[in-house]
Amino acid sequence: MAYISSNANRFYTALESAYGSVATITGSNRIPAVKLTVKNQLEGSSRKDKTGSRTFPGLPVGGRRRTAFELQTYLTSWQKANGGGPAYGPLFQAALGAAPLQFAGGTVASATTGGQLGFAAAHGLSVGQAVSAGGELRFVAAIVDTVTVQLTAPFSAPPATGATLGASVTYTPTTELPSASIFDYWDPSTAVQRLLSGVAIDQLEILVNGDFHEFRFSGMARDVVDSSSYSGQVANSSTFPAEPALQAFDYSIVPGNMGEAWLGSTPTQFFTIASASLVLKNNLDLRMNEFGSNLPLCIAPGQRTVTAAIDLYSQDDAATAGLYQAARQQSPVSVMFQLGEVDGQVMAVYMNSVVPQVPEFNDSRNRLQWQFRPSRAQGTVNNEIAVAFG
Numbered sequence: 001m002a003y004i005s006s007n008a009n010r011f012y013t014a015l016e017s018a019y020g021s022v023a024t025i026t027g028s029n030r031i032p033a034v035k036l037t038v039k040n041q042l043e044g045s046s047r048k049d050k051t052g053s054r055t056f057p058g059l060p061v062g063g064r065r066r067t068a069f070e071l072q073t074y075l076t077s078w079q080k081a082n083g084g085g086p087a088y089g090p091l092f093q094a095a096l097g098a099a100p101l102q103f104a105g106g107t108v109a110s111a112t113t114g115g116q117l118g119f120a121a122a123h124g125l126s127v128g129q130a131v132s133a134g135g136e137l138r139f140v141a142a143i144v145d146t147v148t149v150q151l152t153a154p155f156s157a158p159p160a161t162g163a164t165l166g167a168s169v170t171y172t173p174t175t176e177l178p179s180a181s182i183f184d185y186w187d188p189s190t191a192v193q194r195l196l197s198g199v200a201i202d203q204l205e206i207l208v209n210g211d212f213h214e215f216r217f218s219g220m221a222r223d224v225v226d227s228s229s230y231s232g233q234v235a236n237s238s239t240f241p242a243e244p245a246l247q248a249f250d251y252s253i254v255p256g257n258m259g260e261a262w263l264g265s266t267p268t269q270f271f272t273i274a275s276a277s278l279v280l281k282n283n284l285d286l287r288m289n290e291f292g293s294n295l296p297l298c299i300a301p302g303q304r305t306v307t308a309a310i311d312l313y314s315q316d317d318a319a320t321a322g323l324y325q326a327a328r329q330q331s332p333v334s335v336m337f338q339l340g341e342v343d344g345q346v347m348a349v350y351m352n353s354v355v356p357q358v359p360e361f362n363d364s365r366n367r368l369q370w371q372f373r374p375s376r377a378q379g380t381v382n383n384e385i386a387v388a389f390g
Contacts, residue, residue, distance in 0.1 A: 132390030198222025
């Protein structure tokens with residue numbers, strides 16, 4: 001009997017209608033992924049009864065279980081024509097909370113080098129929502145009127161009058177978080193298949209300027225079910241849920257060096273970024289200590305923490321000096337990273353107000369680098385971060 005290849009693996013994900021209610025999936029729910037790590041264990045406890053020896057007599061069946069996971073994937077191309085977001089969109093929604101904001105595009109009536117964008121008809125956009133043009137994403141900083149918006153930063157080349165903007169989808173935070181299901185199928189079909197229900201994203205990490213742009217989702221799940229010990233845990237299914245019929249699964253991976261960075265109190269494009277890590281942490285807890293259940297009952301998010309850690313090469317220009325001054329004065333700056341630069345393969349993250357840490361000087365290499373340690377984003381109500389795909 002041959003070993004199972006670690007590449008003979010397919011992942012699917014979808015939002016759940018209620019916590020722990022396993023989602024129904026089709027072939028379109030398949031996602032690209034690098035690695036899924038799942039740790040399922042009984043809650044530690046110790047017996048105090050005297051047995052007359054030093055031998056451990058075992059624990060009773062039915063104790064509380066904890067399931068932790070981490071899933072890694074790359075920024076890839078996605079099919080805008082499907083009317084929704086990228087296949088791994090449910091994981092971003094589970095991390096941030098709000099239903100995605102869809103923008104179908106529009107016709108440009110005017111565009112200025114200062115970032116003001118006019119439409120030929122009512123745009124229907126909201127502050128924090130993204131628009132796409134020419135392989136670039138920009139976020140709406142303010143609504144001027146029903147046909148005009150002010151962008152957080154101008155497009156590199158303002159779109160011409162009559163040009164058509166591309167579709168985009170934007171994920172924003174909200175107070176409560178939905179849950180998702182993750183399906184882990186293997187070849188051959190007789191191998192152990194797995195299913196994570198009640199997936200709650202505690203941390204989302206976005207890595208910039210590696211070999212590839214990478215996303216890491218980690219958190220807790222209600223339970224992990226497997227095909228070898230399945231006993232009807234999924235409603236209305238006496239057997240482990242079968243993998244849906246395979247559909248065409250073709251995508252491109254985006255090189256980690258492609259994209260844009262806009263930083264500062266007056267956003268300026270930086271070409272000196274060495275690396276960056278953008279992290280959202282929900283400080284989750286699960287209702288899992290109540291009498292009568294050995295599995296969690298719901299998600300209980302804590303205060304959200306959003307940080308940006310940035311390494312850049314120092315230059316003697318006003319924009320770079322402005323970042324240092326903002327850090328010393330504890331003045332907020334905006335942070336926007338665009339990953340990728342081809343339509344259908346672009347993702348952007350925007351933080352409107354980040355107070356940078358005073359950078360450390362790294363002079364161990366040929367060129368001086370400034371290292372801004374994790375600097376926390378702030379806001380008013382659920383507006384410290386927005387994530388968009390275009």
